Amino acid sequence: MKILNFLVIIIFLFNLNVSNANDRNLNSKITKNLRCLICQGQSIHDSDTEFANSLKLVVEKKITEGMSENEIYEFLKTKYGEWILYDPALNQKTYILWLLPLLLFLIGGAIIFKNLKIKKN
Amino acid sequence: MKTKILLPFIIVSFLFIFFILYVGLNRSNIYIPETVTNEKIPTFKVKVFNSEKKLTSIEIFENDIYYLLNIWASWCIPCRDEHPYLMELKKNKKLEIVGLNYKDKVKNANNFLNELNNPYTLILSDTDGTIAIEWGAYGVPETFLIYNGKIIKKIIGPMNNNLFKEIESVVK
Numbered sequence: 001m002k003i004l005n006f007l008v009i010i011i012f013l014f015n016l017n018v019s020n021a022n023d024r025n026l027n028s029k030i031t032k033n034l035r036c037l038i039c040q041g042q043s044i045h046d047s048d049t050e051f052a053n054s055l056k057l058v059v060e061k062k063i064t065e066g067m068s069e070n071e072i073y074e075f076l077k078t079k080y081g082e083w084i085l086y087d088p089a090l091n092q093k094t095y096i097l098w099l100l101p102l103l104l105f106l107i108g109g110a111i112i113f114k115n116l117k118i119k120k121n
Numbered sequence: 122m123k124t125k126i127l128l129p130f131i132i133v134s135f136l137f138i139f140f141i142l143y144v145g146l147n148r149s150n151i152y153i154p155e156t157v158t159n160e161k162i163p164t165f166k167v168k169v170f171n172s173e174k175k176l177t178s179i180e181i182f183e184n185d186i187y188y189l190l191n192i193w194a195s196w197c198i199p200c201r202d203e204h205p206y207l208m209e210l211k212k213n214k215k216l217e218i219v220g221l222n223y224k225d226k227v228k229n230a231n232n233f234l235n236e237l238n239n240p241y242t243l244i245l246s247d248t249d250g251t252i253a254i255e256w257g258a259y260g261v262p263e264t265f266l267i268y269n270g271k272i273i274k275k276i277i278g279p280m281n282n283n284l285f286k287e288i289e290s291v292v293k
Contacts, residue, residue: 054250
């Protein structure tokens with residue numbers, strides 16, 4: 001019985017550690033994608049300003065409350081707008097940003113394909 | 122034939138890149154928040170300053186009057202500059218000023234109010250800055266004019282004479 005209790009405790013502690021590590025990873029992933037609004041060029045993760053430290057706490061709290069990554073982004077977007085995110089969503093303002101690389105890739109691919117075809121012939 | 126297509130293609134590409142860079146360079150990379158909003162006030166629970174009592178946002182802004190939520194701290198120098206305006210606004214009976222004390226020490230905050238007088242009908246405590254985030258604030262001072270559960274004006278930075286007059290004209 002004692003061994004069983006011991007095993008249950010060990011498994012519980014192990015699961016707790018795994019869960020904490022997952023939360024920490026998610027926290028780090030989210031804060032790295034958030035722009036520090038008062039320190040240009042730095043993410044919330046890298047910044048040590050009052051604003052960044054508070055935002056880190058908010059993200060931690062929201063993760064504990066069970067909010068998903070996207071829900072946290074949506075929450076912060078309602079507070080600070082799209083500017084808070086380093087990774088902008090696909091919308092009317094960002095069509096060029098997202099589609100231009102794909103377009104350039106297709107054009108480049110077509111040129112290479114055409115040249116190879118000419119060489120073969 | 123090849124050069125006939127290639128030349129216009131290169132010119133169009135250059136013009137396109139030039140246009141993108143030109144627009145990009147002219148755009149500000151500084152965060153400028155909206156000052157006129159019609160957002161609902163956030164829902165939160167907060168500790169009352171100098172007390173163990175906790176209040177919800179609905180309990181704080183329940184009456185059918187104008188509210189001014191002012192985020193302040195004793196260490197914030199611009200807060201001293203806007204303080205006389207808040208003292209003046211305190212005289213308006215249709216307006217209630219709620220203070221949100223941001224990342225401050227109780228002793229320092231009390232000294233600040235003793236020195237400059239207290240314009241607030243209620244002071245809330247935000248020791249870790251998370252309540253300010255709920256309001257979409259990113260520094261101190263910031264002020265929100267609230268009516269009917271909605272933020273109708275947001276002031277970033279200290280209040281000045283123009284903003285003071287603007288608030289007075291709204292809250293007649």
